[in-house]
Each structure stands twice: as C-alpha cells, then as structure tokens.
Amino acid sequence: MKKFIDSPGTLLDTSLQGFAKAHADIVEVRTQPNFVLRKQRKTGKVALISGGGSGHEPLHAGFVGYGMLDAACPGQVFTSPTPDQMLEAAAAVDGGAGVLFIVKNYAGDVMNFEMAAEMLDGPSATVLVDDDVSLPKDHPIGRRGVAGTTIVEKILGAAAEQGYDLAACKALGERVVRATASMGVALTSCTVPALGHPTFELGADEIEIGVGIHGERGRETGKLLSASEIVGRIAGHIQQELNPPSGQAVLLHVNGFGATPLLELHLVYELAWQYWRERGLNIQRSLVGNFTTSLDMAGCSLTLSLLDDEMLGLWDAPVNTAALRWGC
Template identity: 75%
Template sequence: MKKFLNSTDTLLEESLRGFALAHADIVRYCAEPHYIARIAPSRPGKVALISGGGSGHEPLHSGFVGFGMLDAACPGQVFTSPTPDQMLAAAQAVENGGGVLFIVKNYAGDVMNFEIAGEMLDCSHDSLLVHDDVSIPEHQGMGRRGIAGTTIVEKIVGAAAEAGADLAACKALGEKVVHATASMGVALTSCTVPALGKPTFDIADNEMEMGVGIHGERGRERKQLASASEIVDYLAAIIDEELRPARGQSVLLHVNGFGGTPLLELNLIYGLAYQYWSQRGVNVARSLVGNYTTSLDMAGCSLTLTLLDEEMLKLWDAPVHTAALRWGC
C-alpha cells in the first residue's frame, strides 16, 4: 500500500488542517473536538444545519460547509462515526437562534451518536435521516443506507435555511427530498483503509460488485464485468422501479464517483444514464457529475435520481459557496 501520510494516527487532523488552510475564506477548523464550521456567521434566527460521518468520503461533509449548505460538519476517523462531543461542540458553535437540524446518514453509529448529542443540546433541534440506497430492501435490518443522495439533501435544505425557512419547514422539506431520491452504486475495485493497509475485499479483474456502500462493504451481488451501457441499464432500472418517474417529470441526475474513477468515465456514465431516462420521456433538468461522496480510492460510481418539483428546482439553483459546490455567488 502506498499512501501520502506521516502516520495513520495523525492523518485526519493533518488533512483537516490542510483543508481549512486551503479554504480559509469559507471555513475554520476546530481541533478539539474536531469539526469544520462556516467562517462567516449566519444571519440571526437562521436554522443551523450540521452533518457528519466518517472521513474517507470527501468532499462529503466538510466540503459542503459554507453559504447555502451546511453550517458545520463533524468528521470522524476513517469510516468511523464522529462522537457526540464533536456534534455538541459544533452545534453550540453555530446555533444562532433558529435551532439546529442534524442531517444524518442511516448508519447505526451515526444515528446513535447524533441522538446522544441532541439529548445534550439545550436549544430547539431535530434530525433528518437520509436513506437513499435502493440496493438494500427498505425494511431489512436498519433499513437503507444514506449515500450520494445526501449531497442533494444538504444542498436543497441548505438553500431553504438560507432563505429563512424555520426548523420544522427545513425538516419537512428534507423528508420530501429523501423520499424523492434513490441511489445505487457499483464498484470495480475495493478501497484501502490506511490503518488496515490492504483492500477491504478481493475482487477479480473481470468482476464488479453491484450495490456497494461507501465504507468498503461488499455489494448485494457480484457479477461479471460488463459494458458501461449494461451497467447503467442495470442500476437505472432498479432506481426507475423505485421512483417510477412519470413522462415529463423533471429530475436531477447525479453521477457520483467513489474516488478512483476518472471524469472521462463518469461523464460517459452520465451520458448513458441521461439517454436511459430521456428515452422514457423523463426531463433531466439538472445534473451533477464528479466525486462528491467517495469511498477513499475505490474505483466505481453511483447513480442518483431525484424527482424535482418547482420548489426543489428553485432551491437547487439557489446560490451556494462551499469548497466543493459553488454557483450563483
């Protein structure tokens, strides 16, 4: 294994320091406990949006801190939930009279620790659970995982909070976006966790893993490597069956890379997915292509489709200024 690091023990802290230095006009870094927060204070009464999760998924979540998205992000160690004290400290630092909304991906550690932080927080607060991974049956175990659709949720709810929506309205909007969003991923390789030093699972050169998560988990089935067209048809058919977009329905199509797939290939995947839904009369009104919810160095990608209404479309287009997303500012 070859990695740019000094020590696995200091990797997260050194990375966060570097990130904050690179984007010092947008964010600040608190070292103890770890969190990233907006450097510019939000307006009084604005709902504070806080998310977080294990590191290794960059730019999720720290890269989405800034105007129009998150007020703070709590990064845990690689693929490890942040701790309640991180979440509590971040909430206390950015709460500005409008209460706090925690945006939580549906993983046991994240859910439990955000709940504990909420119990210790002495201001109005609520949680929004993201569960967009349709590779998992809806009622299996803890239910579906939160994956690349989290970016869509954070952008749309972030715009609403910036525009003055209150805590209840932000949560209701977030739930609407979650229920209108479905994602599924495919991996061509595993990823290598620095502390482990080897791939999390073995896969042959002529195989692919369908329905992978973002923590190096195996998928729901292993298949022989197929053409890009066949892969897109497989993923898109499952998403389409879940959401059942009507002819003329406007959608946002997000092709997300897992960290080890070049844009040359991600753009090819987007073109095929665009063709898949366009041929069915669906209006692909907005797009997002790139590495936004990664899994360290995994080669692979996911498709995300969100059914848009006029409110969601307007909020997606609203100005945003973060390290990873910026337009209209």
C-alpha cells in the first residue's frame, strides 16, 4: 500500500488538523469527539449537520460553511461516526431553530444518527439520501446515498440560510432526494489504509458498473468499454429511473471517485450532456469534479437532479465552503 501516512491510526486526526489550518477562515475542528463546524455561526436558523465515514473528501467537511452545512462529523475511513460526535456538533451549532441531520443511507450511519436524534434535547429532523439507482428500489436495506448528497446539502444549506424552518427544510430535502438519481462505475478498486490492500479485485480489462462509494460491488462486472458506452449504460439507468419529460430543467453532476483526471471527467460530462440533450432535457446547471470520492478509486458517477425554480434559486445562492464557493 502506497499512501502518505504515518500510521492508519493517526491519519484522520492529523488530516483534520491540516484541514482546520488550511481553511481556518471558514471552519474550526473540535476533537474528542471529532467534528468540523463553521466559524461564523448564526442564531435563528436551522442547523444542518451531516457526516459519515472519512475517505469521501471533500464530502462532508469540505461542505461546512456559509450557505451549506453547519457541522460535519467524520468517522474513521469508511466507518460511521458515533452519536457523541453528532450530539457535540448539535450542541455547538444549534441556533435555536432545530437540527436537521442529512444522512447517507448506510446501516451504521442511519443507526447512529437515529440514536443521536433520540438523545438530543431539542427538535430535530432527518433527511435520508438514497440516490444510487444501481440497486433496485425494493432492495432490503434500501438504496445507498452517493454523490447526490452534495446537491442535497447545497440546496438545503441555502434554504436554511434563507430562514426555512425545520419542517420546510425536511420537506425540501426529501423533494430534492426524490428528484435526484446517481450511478457510478469503477475502473479500479480503492485501498482502505487500515486494510492495506484493494477492497475488491478487478481484472486489467474489467470495470464495475453500479459500484458504491466504498467499493461495494455493483450491478455488473463487465469488460472495459469506451467512455461513450459507459456513459450510455449508466445514464440509461438514471433516465429510466427519473423518466424526465422533454424540456425538463436539470442539474448534471459528474463526480470523480478520486483518481480520475479532470480531463476525463470533462469528457464524461460532454458525453452525458449529449445523451440528455438528445432526450430533450434542458441542462441548466453543472458540477464536474471530485466531490464524493472513494479514496484512490479510479472511476466516476453521474447524477441528475430535476430542478424546479425554487431548487435552481437555492443552488445558485451564495456558498462559502472549502470545496464549493460562489457568490461570496
């Protein structure tokens, strides 16, 4: 295993210290337990808290700041954070208007955020993100939360900033989740530092279609395809899921898993753009880059969000975080 680490046990804590220093104008990092919170807090607004296993950076800590999250709780790599992190984060950022937890649909995350919500004194609500259409809708543990999370967190962050109350934030979040579908493809596995070897094996001419962001095996392991074929395949599943009417306004997000060059991500964007323009969609906004990563995995995902005017306005609203910044 080749990584920049001193030991797997100190990787996260040291990295968080570096993150805090590199973005000291935007965030603070608290330890024991670990959480990241925005520096400029605001009373009277709903506090948005997310979190999950580390290894997906910039998600979630890179989304803490004005117009997006109030706090993020990082677990160890690919490991859920614990309720004490969420409770401490809530205590630090609760502005008196309740706490909204944004949770990717993984068993550990769901359980621990539920425990935190139960133990919390004040009002709270949860938005569950389950945008990965590579699993069927009726899968026993539900669908995974993947790159659509960035879109949910951006739109909800703007809404909370503009004074939406807790119930309105929750309703909006669930609407964004329903309007959002994602699917990914891996060219390589990733390597978890504490494990020291690739999470799964792929042959030199194989790809994994429908892969999860922890390297979960997907819908099919297949032979390497051209970029156009790959885009056609995964865009097809998203199209089938959302079935958008012609003329529908959408946001198209191409997300890199960590080791795929921007040169390739923009090529994938172009191919996906052509795919959906041929189907009559009105691609109004885009996001291309590494946002929901899977350590050093080569691969990418497509996410499509059907936009209404409210969502579009909230997407465009100012944001000032380590990883997304505009209008500020």
